[in-house]
Amino acid sequence: MTVSSYFLPRSLPEALEILQRHGPDLLVMAGGTVAMPLINEGLSMPGAVMGLRRAGLDRIERTDGALRIGATATLTQLLDQDAIPVLREAARTTGSWAIRNMATVGGNLFTPPPGGDVAVALLALDASVILAGPTGERALPLADFFTGFLTNQLAPDELLVELRVPMTSDPAAWVKFGRKHANTPAVVTVAARLRWSGDKIADARIALGAVGPHPIRARQAEQRLVGTRLGPDAIAAAAAVATEDCEPFTDAIATDWYRRRMVAIFVGRVLEQLAPRAEPEGR
Amino acid sequence: MNLSGSRTLDAPREAVFAAICDPATLLAVIPGCRAIERTSETEYRGEIALRLPGIVGTYRTVVRMADADPPGYGRLEGEVVGSLGSIHGHASFRLTDADGRTTVDYDGQAVIGGPLARLDSRFIEGLAGSLIGQGLGNLNTRLQRHPPAGASGDQSPTIKETPA
Numbered sequence: 001m002t003v004s005s006y007f008l009p010r011s012l013p014e015a016l017e018i019l020q021r022h023g024p025d026l027l028v029m030a031g032g033t034v035a036m037p038l039i040n041e042g043l044s045m046p047g048a049v050m051g052l053r054r055a056g057l058d059r060i061e062r063t064d065g066a067l068r069i070g071a072t073a074t075l076t077q078l079l080d081q082d083a084i085p086v087l088r089e090a091a092r093t094t095g096s097w098a099i100r101n102m103a104t105v106g107g108n109l110f111t112p113p114p115g116g117d118v119a120v121a122l123l124a125l126d127a128s129v130i131l132a133g134p135t136g137e138r139a140l141p142l143a144d145f146f147t148g149f150l151t152n153q154l155a156p157d158e159l160l161v162e163l164r165v166p167m168t169s170d171p172a173a174w175v176k177f178g179r180k181h182a183n184t185p186a187v188v189t190v191a192a193r194l195r196w197s198g199d200k201i202a203d204a205r206i207a208l209g210a211v212g213p214h215p216i217r218a219r220q221a222e223q224r225l226v227g228t229r230l231g232p233d234a235i236a237a238a239a240a241v242a243t244e245d246c247e248p249f250t251d252a253i254a255t256d257w258y259r260r261r262m263v264a265i266f267v268g269r270v271l272e273q274l275a276p277r278a279e280p281e282g283r
Numbered sequence: 284m285n286l287s288g289s290r291t292l293d294a295p296r297e298a299v300f301a302a303i304c305d306p307a308t309l310l311a312v313i314p315g316c317r318a319i320e321r322t323s324e325t326e327y328r329g330e331i332a333l334r335l336p337g338i339v340g341t342y343r344t345v346v347r348m349a350d351a352d353p354p355g356y357g358r359l360e361g362e363v364v365g366s367l368g369s370i371h372g373h374a375s376f377r378l379t380d381a382d383g384r385t386t387v388d389y390d391g392q393a394v395i396g397g398p399l400a401r402l403d404s405r406f407i408e409g410l411a412g413s414l415i416g417q418g419l420g421n422l423n424t425r426l427q428r429h430p431p432a433g434a435s436g437d438q439s440p441t442i443k444e445t446p447a
């Protein structure tokens with residue numbers, strides 16, 4: 001263990017000041033579910049660590065048509081909110097109780113795939129990230145936040161402080177497929193949200209996890225759905241084209257070949273959950 | 284570790300080759316680059332700070348242009364050393380004219396030592412590919428904003444600064 005300094009700021013300004021003072025050699029930690037295993041195994045040797053758990057960034061509140069989720073709100077806290085049910089479902093299928101009690105919503109954005117399940121749901125919900133730096137805050141669509149595998153738009157002097165999720169009545173659905181039922185890394189995760197205009201889809205979001213360098217949008221599949229009534233043919237077409245939207249990889253959980261095939265199956269299943277039910281006969 | 288890739292930049296290849304040899308440009312486009320110094324006609328020394336999920340650190344780098352045929356070809360050798368281990372490697376790149384734009388094809392191999400070598404190769408290769416992609420994207424943006432007048436960066440042999 002090489003950590004010689006541990007900082008526990010009590011406010012955001014104090015946290016930003018510590019980051020400014022120590023620069024990129026400071027390890028910023030929220031729940032520690034990514035960092036601590038690396039430190040314990042000698043794969044990360046930071047000289048200084050800043051824990052954000054007391055910085056007052058863990059509130060979840062509804063304001064101005066949005067659900068504002070503090071970056072250090074835990075996944076267990078996310079289970080307690082009822083404003084956006086699909087986020088509760090995403091949190092419920094991530095890790096174990098012990099992990100969910102520690103892991104944070106903001107930290108989930110930095111978890112390498114096949115982790116980062118909650119970020120997939122946030123992507124489908126058009127969430128924004130709020131980044132705070134020495135000159136103030138800026139908002140960025142989550143879809144623009146990720147730049148590559150383990151890389152993102154966060155500047156060296158910035159902290160992720162909040163996720164802002166627009167409140168919507170659009171139907172949304174979520175599914176995570178792993179090798180076992182619970183507490184498992186994903187083979188693929190899929191989140192979808194549809195906006196209807198009459199009996200046709202006006203806008204669609206499909207987000208995929210564990211099949212790319214970071215959570216990604218299946219944009220071709222989204223476009224394929226617009227203007228359809230989400231019948232079996234439209235679902236099959238969108239599911240097929242979603243396999244071209246992803247860049248799956250091979251790891252101990254699954255091969256890239258298998259992951260690509262599961263994308264088609266689970267995009268189809270998520271969309272079936274959102275499809276209009278046929279009216280029973282005789283009504 | 285093997286790495287290869289290709290990307291087309293919106294600038295003529297003379298400008299791209301000059302930019303690759305220019306310390307000021309390298310400082311601006313390499314992700315996390317805090318300082319760079321040209322120590323001889325063909326050698327650069329620098330410092331790169333990376334802030335990754337769970338892992339932060341500063342890495343000293345030395346890169347030599349082992350072979351060059353401007354503006355179409357170059358071969359780089361170098362090493363990256365930090366508290367988590369070292370990476371020794373070489374890479375060659377070809378710049379091909381594509382109707383006034385330039386296609387960069389690169390291919391490299393590296394050997395990883397120390398604790399870094401215990402990380403899944405998917406992580407190292409994925410991260411390296413991601414950083415190269417980000418660097419080439421930055422280079423493309425810079426070339427469009429500041430088209431070079433022509434010559435390479437011989438006028439600025441030593442640069443040490445911290446980017447804003």
